[in-house]
Amino acid sequence: MQTALRTSLPETELATRANFAPHARVVREERPVQTSGLPLSIRGLRKSYGDNEVLRGIDLHIPAGQFVAIVGKSGCGKSTLLRLIAGLEKIDAGSISLGDAVKPEDIRVMFQEPRLLPWARVLSNVEVGLGRDRASSDAHSRAEKALTEVGLADKRDQWPSVLSGGQKQRVALARALVSRPRVLAFDEPLGALDALTRISMQRLLERVWRDQGFTAILVTHDVAEAVALADRVLVIEEGRIAHDVVVNTARPRERGSAELAGLEGSILSHLLSADDRT
Amino acid sequence: MSLIDSASLPRGLRLPRVDGLIQWIVPLAIIAIWQVASVTGFVPTRVLPAPSDVLLAGWKLLLSGELVRNIWVSFCRASIGFLIGGSIGFAFGLANGLSQLSSKLTDTTLQMVRNVPHLALIPLVILWFGIDESAKLFLVALGVFFPIYLNTLHGIRTVDPQLIEMGRIYGMTDGELFRRVIFPGALPSIFVGIRFALGIMWLTLIVAETIAASSGLGYMAMQAREFMLIDVVVLSILIYALLGKLADSASRVLERATLSWHPAYWKR
Ligand SMILES: Nc1ncnc2c1ncn2[C@@H]1O[C@H](COP(=O)(O)OP(=O)(O)O)[C@@H](O)[C@H]1O
Numbered sequence: 001m002q003t004a005l006r007t008s009l010p011e012t013e014l015a016t017r018a019n020f021a022p023h024a025r026v027v028r029e030e031r032p033v034q035t036s037g038l039p040l041s042i043r044g045l046r047k048s049y050g051d052n053e054v055l056r057g058i059d060l061h062i063p064a065g066q067f068v069a070i071v072g073k074s075g076c077g078k079s080t081l082l083r084l085i086a087g088l089e090k091i092d093a094g095s096i097s098l099g100d101a102v103k104p105e106d107i108r109v110m111f112q113e114p115r116l117l118p119w120a121r122v123l124s125n126v127e128v129g130l131g132r133d134r135a136s137s138d139a140h141s142r143a144e145k146a147l148t149e150v151g152l153a154d155k156r157d158q159w160p161s162v163l164s165g166g167q168k169q170r171v172a173l174a175r176a177l178v179s180r181p182r183v184l185a186f187d188e189p190l191g192a193l194d195a196l197t198r199i200s201m202q203r204l205l206e207r208v209w210r211d212q213g214f215t216a217i218l219v220t221h222d223v224a225e226a227v228a229l230a231d232r233v234l235v236i237e238e239g240r241i242a243h244d245v246v247v248n249t250a251r252p253r254e255r256g257s258a259e260l261a262g263l264e265g266s267i268l269s270h271l272l273s274a275d276d277r278t
Numbered sequence: 279m280s281l282i283d284s285a286s287l288p289r290g291l292r293l294p295r296v297d298g299l300i301q302w303i304v305p306l307a308i309i310a311i312w313q314v315a316s317v318t319g320f321v322p323t324r325v326l327p328a329p330s331d332v333l334l335a336g337w338k339l340l341l342s343g344e345l346v347r348n349i350w351v352s353f354c355r356a357s358i359g360f361l362i363g364g365s366i367g368f369a370f371g372l373a374n375g376l377s378q379l380s381s382k383l384t385d386t387t388l389q390m391v392r393n394v395p396h397l398a399l400i401p402l403v404i405l406w407f408g409i410d411e412s413a414k415l416f417l418v419a420l421g422v423f424f425p426i427y428l429n430t431l432h433g434i435r436t437v438d439p440q441l442i443e444m445g446r447i448y449g450m451t452d453g454e455l456f457r458r459v460i461f462p463g464a465l466p467s468i469f470v471g472i473r474f475a476l477g478i479m480w481l482t483l484i485v486a487e488t489i490a491a492s493s494g495l496g497y498m499a500m501q502a503r504e505f506m507l508i509d510v511v512v513l514s515i516l517i518y519a520l521l522g523k524l525a526d527s528a529s530r531v532l533e534r535a536t537l538s539w540h541p542a543y544w545k546r
């Protein structure tokens with residue numbers, strides 16, 4: 001195992017070496033007008049757990065403010081990739097660069113479980129998201145603003161245990177948003193929700209992404225969700241990015257439209273054909 | 279019958295009144311039956327004195343000041359022993375829950391000592407300390423130590439690791455992580471330990487005071503036995519029960535106050 005490496009490469013160098021995944025294209029018109037997001041460059045990323053080689057060389061460039069979805073079979077390393085990007089695991093080889101002067105508050109992760117503190121009221125759970133700014137005088141008002149953004153301002157003084165699954169996940173979103181992150185990584189955040197709640201949460205995710213312009217990386221097992229939300233869908237197979245599909249459909253997108261359904265079908269057939277081969 | 283008329287009352291009015299009364303019905307009925315059985319001679323007073331006799335004995339001891347003095351002595355022993363054993367148990371529980379090194383160093387030893395019933399040490403403790411105060415404190419502290427230690431340790435070890443990871447992601451320092459995630463997460467289990475320890479505290483004290491003491495409730499009961507004062511013996515037993523109930527209620531109040539976030543503690 002090599003030593004961990006989290007270097008910062010100059011953007012220009014990366015841009016000129018166009019040796020990323022074969023289909024990688026920049027989709028400018030789909031991004032929010034003004035972006036606070038950070039660009040993300042991954043080169044030769046590898047990660048193993050013991051003998052299990054999970055990621056076998058990931059090369060990827062995500063322009064600032066893009067919404068990327070990652071799909072793949074269960075256990076193919078989607079969560080691992082996300083955890084590496086968020087700095088929760090050590091890199092075996094390769095590099096991940098997020099531009100310069102990145103603060104911890106700039107990258108936030110949202111998981112399938114809301115991970116709220118059951119013994120803290122909703123508002124103070126959101127304040128946790130401020131990181132080192134927790135003690136600042138405007139902590140309260142910032143947390144309240146984030147709660148308003150997810151439509152839960154009236155729940156500020158509740159215990160998390162009285163909230164529904166969708167509401168808990170919205171509090172978790174407010175906590176992730178309150179520090180105005182520049183990269184937001186989602187690990188199947190809607191996986192545990194019922195179908196209707198999931199659709200309204202998808203709309204919410206899209207809206208906050210458009211409002212705030214962070215770079216969004218969404219891991220999901222739902223291909224329909226991926227094509228409905230993302231500018232670009234990555235399919236991971238055997239530890240590499242096997243397909244890089246651009247979704248050019250204009251927003252707001254109409255769920256179930258022929259165009260999205262066609263894309264969904266072709267991505268699904270990629271996934272299934274990989275299944276047949278193994 | 280009361281279900282129907284109380285249902286028409288607002289909730290807030292109904293609950294406390296009925297709740298407060300209902301739990302005393304059975305004890306009061308038992309005392310009434312006991313009194314009748316004694317007065318009619320169904321139960322000979324040499325076996326069990328009537329409640330009124332017990333009350334009378336209590337009143338006499340109260341006037342002489344003996345009762346208050348003995349209760350005070352026992353209460354002090356119980357609480358000092360509890361504080362000493364409880365804080366050492368809590369400290370070890372914290373250390374071994376938070377540090378691998380500390381756990382490797384001491385946990386096996388402590389688990390071995392746990393298998394010795396602490397009351398079996400009484401002869402040894404009398405040899406060491408005589409029937410001095412320290413003998414009783416030592417036994418109570420030892421008895422209280424293990425439930426607090428084990429439950430603190432268990433509480434800390436079972437805090438949701440996903441919450442701990444969340445705390446780290448959001449930049450909590452070690453101190454904040456302990457204060458905001460680990461300690462609150464371990465608290466329900468710590469309270470289980472406290473309640474358990476309170477029971478052991480009284481049990482240990484009763485045994486220790488009846489065997490080796492020159493004051494306290496247990497001593498009062500043993501003295502009374504020598505003089506065949508069965509009413510005083512019964513009185514001491516009842517006071518132990520009352521003190522035990524009091525300690526339990528106090529810990530319940532504390533539990534309710536600190537675990538108000540927990541749905542299990544909300545009004546049924
Ligand atoms: N902490 C870990 N230790 C050992 N193996 C792990 C660990 N995390 C993930 N793995 C393994 O890595 C592989 C990819 O896991 P993951 O990234 O969670 O997949 P998914 O695509 O379903 O999110 C799986 O085979 C899993 O068993």
Ligand SMILES: [Mg+2]
Binds near residue numbers: 078079080187
């Ligand atoms: Mg996963």
